[in-house]
Amino acid sequence: xxxxxxxxxxxxxxxxxxxxxxxxxxxxxxxxxxxxxxxxxxxxxxxxxxxxxxxxxxxxxxxxxxxxxxxxxxxxxxxxxxxxxxxxxxxxxxxxxxxxxxxxxxxxxxxxxxxxxxxxxxxxxxxxxxxxxxxxxxxxxxxxxxxxxxxxxxxxxxxxxxxxxxxxxxxxxxxxxxxxxxxxxxxxxxxxxxxxxxxxxxxxxxxxxxxxxxxxxxxxxxxxxxxxxxxxxxxxxxxxxxxxxxxxxxxxxxxxxxxxxxxxxxxxxxxxxxxxxxxxxxxxxxxxxxxxxxxxxxxxxxxxxxxxxxxxxxxxxxxxxxxxxxxxxxxxxxxxxxxxxxxxxxxxxxxxxxxxxxxxxxxxxxxxxxxxxxxxxxxxxxxxxxxxxxxxxxxxxxxxxxxxxxxxxxxxxxxxxxxxxxxxxxxxxxxxxxxxxxxxxxxxxxxxxxxxxxxxxxxxxxxxxxxxxxxxxxxxxxxxxxxxxxxxxx
Amino acid sequence: xxxxxxxxxxxxxxxxxxxxxxxxxxxxxxxxxxxxxxxxxxxxxxxxxxxxxxxxxxxxxxxxxxxxxxxxxxxxxxxxxxxxxxxxxxxxxxxxxxxxxxxxxxxxxxxxxxxxxxxxxxxxxxxxxxxxxxxxxxxxxxxxxxxxxxxxxxxxxxxxxxxxxxxxxxxxxxxxxxxxxxxxxxxxxxxxxxxxxxxxxxxxxxxxxxxxxxxxxxxxxxxxxxxxxxxxxxxxxxxxxxxxxxxxxxxxxxxxxxxxxxxxxxxxxxxxxxxxxxxxxxxxxxxxxxxxxxxxxxxxxxxxxxxxxxxxxxxxxxxxxxxxxxxxxxxxxxxxxxxxxxxxxxxxxxxxxxxxxxxxxxxxxxxxxxxxxxxxxxxxxxxxxxxxxxxxxxxxxxxxxxxxxxxxxxxxxxxxxxxxxxxxxxxxxxxxxxxxxxxxxxxxxxxxxxxxxxxxxxxxxxxxxxxxxxx
Numbered sequence: 001x002x003x004x005x006x007x008x009x010x011x012x013x014x015x016x017x018x019x020x021x022x023x024x025x026x027x028x029x030x031x032x033x034x035x036x037x038x039x040x041x042x043x044x045x046x047x048x049x050x051x052x053x054x055x056x057x058x059x060x061x062x063x064x065x066x067x068x069x070x071x072x073x074x075x076x077x078x079x080x081x082x083x084x085x086x087x088x089x090x091x092x093x094x095x096x097x098x099x100x101x102x103x104x105x106x107x108x109x110x111x112x113x114x115x116x117x118x119x120x121x122x123x124x125x126x127x128x129x130x131x132x133x134x135x136x137x138x139x140x141x142x143x144x145x146x147x148x149x150x151x152x153x154x155x156x157x158x159x160x161x162x163x164x165x166x167x168x169x170x171x172x173x174x175x176x177x178x179x180x181x182x183x184x185x186x187x188x189x190x191x192x193x194x195x196x197x198x199x200x201x202x203x204x205x206x207x208x209x210x211x212x213x214x215x216x217x218x219x220x221x222x223x224x225x226x227x228x229x230x231x232x233x234x235x236x237x238x239x240x241x242x243x244x245x246x247x248x249x250x251x252x253x254x255x256x257x258x259x260x261x262x263x264x265x266x267x268x269x270x271x272x273x274x275x276x277x278x279x280x281x282x283x284x285x286x287x288x289x290x291x292x293x294x295x296x297x298x299x300x301x302x303x304x305x306x307x308x309x310x311x312x313x314x315x316x317x318x319x320x321x322x323x324x325x326x327x328x329x330x331x332x333x334x335x336x337x338x339x340x341x342x343x344x345x346x347x348x349x350x351x352x353x354x355x356x357x358x359x360x361x362x363x364x365x366x367x368x369x370x371x372x373x374x375x376x377x378x379x380x381x382x383x384x385x386x387x388x389x390x391x392x393x394x395x396x397x398x399x400x401x402x403x404x405x406x407x408x409x410x411x412x413x414x415x416x417x418x419x420x421x422x423x424x425x426x427x428x429x430x431x432x433x434x435x436x437x438x439x440x441x442x443x444x445x446x447x448x449x450x451x452x453x454x455x456x457x458x459x460x461x462x463x464x465x466x467x468x469x470x471x472x473x474x475x476x477x478x479x480x481x482x483x484x485x486x487x488x489x490x
Numbered sequence: 491x492x493x494x495x496x497x498x499x500x501x502x503x504x505x506x507x508x509x510x511x512x513x514x515x516x517x518x519x520x521x522x523x524x525x526x527x528x529x530x531x532x533x534x535x536x537x538x539x540x541x542x543x544x545x546x547x548x549x550x551x552x553x554x555x556x557x558x559x560x561x562x563x564x565x566x567x568x569x570x571x572x573x574x575x576x577x578x579x580x581x582x583x584x585x586x587x588x589x590x591x592x593x594x595x596x597x598x599x600x601x602x603x604x605x606x607x608x609x610x611x612x613x614x615x616x617x618x619x620x621x622x623x624x625x626x627x628x629x630x631x632x633x634x635x636x637x638x639x640x641x642x643x644x645x646x647x648x649x650x651x652x653x654x655x656x657x658x659x660x661x662x663x664x665x666x667x668x669x670x671x672x673x674x675x676x677x678x679x680x681x682x683x684x685x686x687x688x689x690x691x692x693x694x695x696x697x698x699x700x701x702x703x704x705x706x707x708x709x710x711x712x713x714x715x716x717x718x719x720x721x722x723x724x725x726x727x728x729x730x731x732x733x734x735x736x737x738x739x740x741x742x743x744x745x746x747x748x749x750x751x752x753x754x755x756x757x758x759x760x761x762x763x764x765x766x767x768x769x770x771x772x773x774x775x776x777x778x779x780x781x782x783x784x785x786x787x788x789x790x791x792x793x794x795x796x797x798x799x800x801x802x803x804x805x806x807x808x809x810x811x812x813x814x815x816x817x818x819x820x821x822x823x824x825x826x827x828x829x830x831x832x833x834x835x836x837x838x839x840x841x842x843x844x845x846x847x848x849x850x851x852x853x854x855x856x857x858x859x860x861x862x863x864x865x866x867x868x869x870x871x872x873x874x875x876x877x878x879x880x881x882x883x884x885x886x887x888x889x890x891x892x893x894x895x896x897x898x899x900x901x902x903x904x905x906x907x908x909x910x911x912x913x914x915x916x917x918x919x920x921x922x923x924x925x926x927x928x929x930x931x932x933x934x935x936x937x938x939x940x941x942x943x944x945x946x947x948x949x950x951x952x953x954x955x956x957x958x959x960x961x
Binding site: 073074075076077113116138141142143145146149152153156157164168171172175176178179180182183186187189190195 | 803806845849860865866867871875876878879882883885887890891894895897898901902905908909912913946947950951954
């Protein structure tokens with residue numbers, strides 16, 4: 001892979017803006033709530049702006065790794081600070097920027113322990129940015145854990161619905177995944193013979209087949225826990241339901257992508273033979289996840305559970321795309337990570353607003369909610385349409401790419417997945433109807449609709465969703481620049 | 491003889507003398523004694539730092555001053571200073587015993603400083619006992635319920651037994667090699683490779699250090715002593731004393747470097763047993779210090795992972811981890827000391843509402859706990875990852891896998907602490923006001939935990955030079 005050094009440390013700035021904001025927050029008083037929010041918003045905004053910049057400024061003709069920064073960190077153990085951008089992580093950095101920025105705006109009304117909330121949220125997002133840009137496995141894993149652990153506290157304190165249980169379950173599941181990842185990473189490190197954590201250099205090493213098979217399956221399962229791969233997904237609906245709005249957004253929107261991105265970036269990239277060996281299993285689990293997520297989601301009456309299970313099925317699409325190992329499949333998988341991220345963020349953001357007012361997420365209790373809060377409902381309905389894969393939305397193209405590739409490679413599984421998604425789409429419309437277009441519940445009549453300021457984050461999300469729905473080529477073209485060399489390396 | 495070579499030891503000997511004379515006073519001036527001890531320990535830190543790059547041999551080559559020993563001497567001096575920082579309020583020690591308390595802490599530090607420099611079997615033994623005897627006295631110094639006496643007796647008995655084991659092992663080694671100098675034993679150990687006497691002798695000789703680091707099966711004292719001793723003494727045992735013992739463990743285990751399979755295998759078993767037992771039993775503990783005792787048993791298992799590789803990378807990571815452990819454990823004890831300022835044993839539920847009572851302490855506690863659990867960005871994470879890396883590089887795949895699984899298990903009880911401190915409501919408990927030195931200490935410890943976790947290179951490079959000197 002060609003590496004183009006950065007003239008200005010854009011990525012480091014993107015990475016360091018949140019912790020810098022965090023540091024400033026430490027010296028603010030709990031009472032200065034407005035200042036706390038502004039500082040968090042500025043920190044998130046800087047990262048957001050820089051993520052747009054890298055997305056737009058990435059030179060597609062040049063290709064390869066751009067904005068590279070590389071410093072030796074611990075020479076004795078072969079650790080380097082190595083960050084860069086290529087076609088497959090640029091969309092995800094952008095996604096993280098979008099979700100954190102809108103997430104801070106969504107939590108604008110938070111009253112309880114505001115300072116601590118934003119401290120942990122900024123810590124978490126630092127980890128997410130770090131994972132997406134790191135090309136050194138030490139830092140990759142370091143940021144991965146930073147992204148996972150603050151979740152515990154965020155859910156525990158600002159969450160709802162069985163939060164104590166959910167927080168512990170989520171953390172233990174994800175850390176159990178880490179327990180598989182560490183030996184996997186270190187096995188590659190030790191058996192490479194060059195004792196480096198640098199992924200690009202490790203990629204050049206031909207690992208023995210058994211090492212690849214063993215490492216791949218450990219990393220697939222370990223990262224798969226976070227990616228919500230069936231049957232290791234059970235933490236995710238529970239966790240999403242319990243988490244506060246912005247954390248659900250970050251978590252379903254971005255964190256789960258860490259898992260699937262890591263499978264692509266670390267496991268598949270470094271162990272191509274291992275991937276070939278386990279591809280069938282990946283395809284099977286992914287297809288099962290799609291079908292399972294759709295049908296279990298149908299039975300839910302809590303809106304957040306509906307979204308939680310739809311995430312399982314949508315992440316199944318990502319997994320299916322990865323398992324095909326074809327250009328279209330991987331393109332679609334990365335696109336789907338982005339599209340699903342924006343979509344779920346919108347989902348949770350919309351539900352969060354409704355829940356903050358009504359304190360219920362029960363479909364039947366909400367009844368004809370669109371008559372009470374037309375704008376808030378519209379946000380949810382847009383997300384639902386996107387989730388159903390309506391053309392004109394970003395996820396339509398992503399799902400299309402994946403499913404076409406899947407039918408070619410795994411015909412039966414692909415067809416099952418398509419059937420499940422179609423049924424899922426029908427039922428999603430029914431959920432929308434039951435929640436928003438029945439008789440309105442008189443209890444909620446007096447509630448105000450979303451103000452323009454609070455609507456802003458949702459508008460941003462919808463904007464991105466539709467923009468990439470209308471111009472999918474912008475995204476696909478960019479992703480392709482890295483997927484084609486990637487496939488050749490497999 | 492260059493006095494500076496023996497500088498830190500002489501200084502602490504002098505400090506012990508000063509404290510001894512203070513203890514002879516008819517009326518104890520509590521404040522004055524404390525400040526004398528504290529400022530003397532500050533001087534000790536400065537001097538130990540000053541002597542960091544001294545090199546030489548003393549006392550007929552029984553005593554070696556090199557970077558390896560000097561790093562640990564500096565760590566010990568810092569450890570003593572940190573413990574004295576939280577000793578201003580010795581609630582559970584009788585006032586007339588205060589000078590003795592400082593005196594024995596100093597002699598213990600002195601003993602351990604000599605220990606890390608000793609390269610001759612008898613010198614090692616004498617230094618080890620000097621530090622142990624001081625602790626035997628310190629542990630039951632706590633006034634109050636009977637648990638202190640029980641802890642003291644347990645510590646003495648298990649300590650004596652492991653010393654016995656150690657002497658027995660040393661006699662084997664001496665018998666087989668006809669020398670007491672490590673430098674002369676080292677080349678002869680290769681010949682003992684087929685001979686069980688070598689393996690048994692070395693393992694038994696290590697018993698004394700296993701006791702100090704609380705490796706299974708010499709861990710039984712830890713929970714009771716941690717709980718029974720005064721909080722400050724426990725802090726000292728859990729931080730400085732551990733670091734010194736790891737240093738000696740490294741020096742001694744290096745004898746087995748050429749030993750190969752059977753010796754390393756024995757250590758693998760001990761490592762796995764220690765971390766699994768420690769982590770599993772810690773889950774059900776309600777007393778905070780008891781939980782930390784089991785966590786220390788688990789950490790002893792982690793450190794063994796680095797020791798048993800007998801390679802440079804393993805030694806570097808073990809040294810790094812020993813130093814890291816000193817700070818992260820101290821940060822947790824600092825919180826215990828501030829919350830239980832009357833010197834009582836702290837139950838974990840008593841941490842409830844700490845986020846409201848003192849946000850700064852909560853930050854320190856969370857960072858310390860996360861570091862112990864191996865969560866980034868902290869010295870604990872980096873240290874653990876380096877340990878795993880070195881063990882994996884030496885081919886111990888299963889050991890690393892078990893270690894990683896253990897890390898997950900341990901997270902459960904560490905998160906329970908976070909849960910209590912950060913989630914539960916404070917109830918009627920008042921806010922905690924920290925004095926400014928205590929605040930500075932909090933910031934300092936937090937800074938070290940994060941700073942050296944993200945930028946480990948300096949320490950690793952130092953540890954690398956040190957590791958080469960022992961292997």
